[in-house]
Amino acid sequence: MPQDPLVVFTPSGKRGRFPAGTPVLTAARQLGVDLDSVCGGRGICSKCQISPGYGSFSKHGVTVHEGALSEWNSVEARYDAKRGLKPGRRLGCQAQIRGDVVIDVPAESQVHKQVVRKAASSRVIAMDPATKLYFVEVDAPDMHEPTGDLERLARALRREWSIDAIRADLTLLAKLQPTLRKGKFQVTVALHRAGADDPAQVLEIWPGLHEDGLYGLAIDLGSTTIAAHLTDLVTGEVKASAGIMNPQIRFGEDLMSRVSYAMMNPGGDKEMTAAVRDAINTLAQDIAGEAGIDARLIVETVFVCNPVMHHLLLGIDPVELGQAPFALATSNSLTLNARELDLSAINARAQVYILPCIAGHVGADCAGVALSEEPGKSEDLVLVVDVGTNAEILLGDRTRVLACSSPTGPAFEGAQISSGQRAAPGAIEAIRIDPDTKEPRFRVIGCETWSDEEGFFDEVGAGGITGICGSGIIEAVAELRIAGLLDDSGLLGSAEATGTDRMQAEGRTHAYLIHDGTDDGGPRVTVTQGDIRAIQLAKSALYAGARLLMDERGVDKVDRVVLAGAFGAHISPLHAMVLGMIPDVPIDKVTSAGNAAGTGARIALCNVAARREIERVVGEITKVETAIEPRFQEHFVAANAIPHKTDPFPELARVVSLPHPHFNTGGDGGAEGGRRRRRRA
The missing domain is CATH 3.30.420.480 (Domain of unknown function (DUF4445))
Incomplete structure (x- = not known):
């Protein structure tokens, strides 16, 4: 049975498969892509303008052919005649997905x-x-x-x-x-x-x-x-x-x-x-x-x-x-x-x-x-x-x-990160994890208050917490290492091994939950094992x-x-x-x-x-x-370890003592490392 068309949104990097005929705006909303619209998809406001790309995109593993989106329709034609659309632009509420496609959301179309x-x-x-x-x-x-x-x-x-x-x-x-x-x-x-x-x-x-x-x-x-x-x-x-x-x-x-x-x-x-x-x-x-x-x-x-x-x-x-x-x-x-x-x-x-x-x-x-x-x-x-x-x-x-x-690649920019996004209001930009309780506190762009301080959610406002940007993911990985939730090889431990239910199973690996906004229609912001690997690759290239x-x-x-x-x-x-x-x-x-x-x-x-x-x-x-x-x-290869496989980093040791848990990918999530961690506590 043929697969549904694959849609890749840039610059967010978010992707998913959708049945043919799905409007681009609908796909964007389901994936949590930052695409604006104030008219309810009626083709009036033009906020949802998008730019489809055609050709071979090796990075995304996609080849986009002509006809990947539905043909220009009367709503788009009417809007173009009255106000004008830039060449190559479509209205996300009108363009329907017909085949694999790469879609750019320009800055003016982002909320x-x-x-x-x-x-x-x-x-x-x-x-x-x-x-x-x-x-x-x-x-x-x-x-x-x-x-x-x-x-x-x-x-x-x-x-x-x-x-x-x-x-x-x-x-x-x-x-x-x-x-x-x-x-x-x-x-x-x-x-x-x-x-x-x-x-x-x-x-x-x-x-x-x-x-x-x-x-x-x-x-x-x-x-x-x-x-x-x-x-x-x-x-x-x-x-x-x-x-x-x-x-x-x-x-x-x-x-x-x-x-x-x-x-x-x-x-x-x-x-x-x-x-x-x-x-x-x-x-x-x-x-x-x-x-x-x-x-x-x-x-x-x-x-x-x-x-x-x-x-x-x-x-x-x-x-x-x-x-x-x-x-x-x-x-x-x-x-x-x-x-x-x-x-x-x-x-x-x-x-x-x-x-x-x-x-x-x-x-x-x-x-x-x-x-x-x-x-x-x-x-x-x-x-x-x-x-x-x-x-x-x-x-x-x-x-x-x-x-x-x-x-280094785009991971430092928040791309190729599961909850990643570009730096924008609502993105987590700084984070601290308590080594004892394993609980996070964080700050988002556009808000000076930390998440554990009174008035934080009022200051964040209706836009809410939207994801994590480059500076946030870098600090998050470092904080996970300081808190003993991440071992020096870059493996995240399980809830049992680390003593916190913020470590949640994702198949054979684990993810650390920073924020869960699903009750209010917002995103779950996590740091996954895949995110750790992306940061490891980027930082290893830099150090090398x-x-x-x-x-x-x-x-x-x-x-x-x-x-x-x-x-x-x-x-x-x-x-x-x-x-x-x-x-x-x-x-x-x-x-x-x-x-x-x-x-x-x-x-x-x-x-x-x-x-x-x-x-x-x-x-x-x-x-x-x-x-x-x-x-x-x-x-x-030596720099893949956090902070490093062979360099002892003596100057770093003067200011912070890094724990040394050892997690594995077995069913117990590395209980041995967890036991050693609890004895030190």
């Missing part, structure tokens, strides 16, 4: 909006941007000295500002004459200078004195999220920060899945390029609106991104990055025009600078971290870890800097990458660790150490750098000399390719 935790960190930056404003008085035209308006503008800039040469494109020339005359030959121009010897590009011109400001975007284009900082190019002030999910998630949660999609689906790379450029335009419009500025005043954009995102942003097929020797189309920095990248939401003549890539798997985002954290200027040996779907790792001091990337760099330097210890990225600011050093995500160091030597890649982008946006500096630094970094290093697997 609980994504919290992109990549806010701009405070940083003193010497302001010397590539694009600046210049007010000039231009000579009026004279019949006795026939010269063009552009030439007289150039003469005024040379006379008043020592600008040797300028150039302008046709769109600027078209508005030059009316602007000069409206300003009575007094104008303000925005000039972009890529290098000291290059002619200055006239990006914009205004009549008279322009006082509405000049802005740039620093964009961290990540595998999972896209974060942007709208920055004043005169003062360096961050006027607004915003982020959205990377819509490419529907083509694959990790980088190699997207490369695979491009390989297996002709034109797949172009689909992903169009999707990410559209998202960047949406983000630019949103962030300008939030700051209350005209998006046409955004005249420069700086990008940091990993190599696959780099190629897909540029419209380059990433297939070569999926196989040795992992060749980049170019590793140099790039200066482009916004029109070349279809960035239509900002000034038409805006300039784009992309930081250099370090190697085939170590991208411009790692260069941004290097620019921000400057490991090459450190007196002590520092390990900088930018934790994400693809982790970038730097190790260095004044003598030498090394870099690698490590494929760091150890490879340490091997290259010939050291067994580092002096300090800097955690960068969203997780750096939201995971305690203690939990990171208990998991064995990072090498053992004193806890007070583990610090957070916030979104260091985004900070690097801001530095490059605000200081043109910093661009030359990072181009020089990248050329001196030693690249280590984890994919071909024979010791990577050895380190990976």
Whole structure:
């Protein structure tokens, strides 16, 4: 008997089989997918918009054919005619499942909006941007000295500002004459200078004195999220920060899945390029609106991104990055025009600078971290870890800097976790488990009160507890280990072995119950054995990458660790150490750098000399390719234990004493470990 069609929702990763004819909205509700609808599925509100994906999705084990959803119907056609639907969008209440399908729920269709935790960190930056404003008085035209308006503008800039040469494109020339005359030959121009010897590009011109400001975007284009900082190019002030999910998630949660999609689906790379450029335009419009500025005043954009995102942003097929020797189309920095990248939401003549890539798997985002954290200027040996779907790792001091990337996968982002979700209001983000009672207390995004404190459920509100995000699952696994509910091999014990009925049987394994909201129509939030394995794989890859760099330097210890990225600011050093995500160091030597890649982008946006500096630094970094290093697997296997199979972690032992239960998969759930645990209690 044929199976019902399989539906996979992204970015949540939730999946299930449903009879043909089931509306997508119905399937989403049954799976607990965050898909909005306020009209009861009548096709009126348009809140339930979805984007189906077609082709081969190796990561999900699904091939989606045309006809996977029912045909466009009259309700959708009517709505599209009145209000418009983006190309490829469907209404979830109208589209019915006909075959296996992958469905992306865009950010605007989610009830609980994504919290992109990549806010701009405070940083003193010497302001010397590539694009600046210049007010000039231009000579009026004279019949006795026939010269063009552009030439007289150039003469005024040379006379008043020592600008040797300028150039302008046709769109600027078209508005030059009316602007000069409206300003009575007094104008303000925005000039972009890529290098000291290059002619200055006239990006914009205004009549008279322009006082509405000049802005740039620093964009961290990540595998999972896209974060942007709208920055004043005169003062360096961050006027607004915003982020959205990377819509490419529907083509694959990790980088190699997207490369695979491009390989297996002709034109797949172009689909992903169009999707990410559209998202960047949406983000630019949103962030300008939030700051209350005209998006046409955004005249420069700086990008940091990993190599696959780099190629897909540029419209380059990433297939070569999926196989040795992992060749980049170019590793140099790039200066482009916004029109070349279809960035239509900002000034038409805006300039784009992309930081250099370090190697085939170590991208411009790692260069941004290097620019921000400057490991090459450190007196002590520092390990900088930018934790994400693809982790970038730097190790260095004044003598030498090394870099690698490590494929941690999306588990740290809350994906591939049974109760996992992206960071959004209602998601558990922090948790503590009492070692004696085994009872949890937790905090959710959007609520400062802990679950065992008075007024918690009132503060959480009607949205309730919705799941657990990346920082929450990391803390949960570490807390299970501290509480003796998880042994060092990563096995969860049974209720009998651990002495708590929060350990619940799931087939031959067990799960820890954090919260049961089923009585109120909410979810059961658990940590399953599968969740533990996903976190083990992610943290082992991260640790193994760091150890490879340490091997290259010939050291067994580092002096300090800097955690960068969203997780750096939201995971305690203690939990990171208990998991064995990072090498053992004193806890007070583990610090957070916030979104260091985004900070690097801001530095490059605000200081043109910093661009030359990072181009020089990248050329001196030693690249280590984890994919071909024979010791990577050895380190990976040893790091599967929590915190580690062979490293004793003496610094961790100074601050926490980890119990040593031993659970097994037999029928008693590891009673021996449980008995030893009770005697210690």
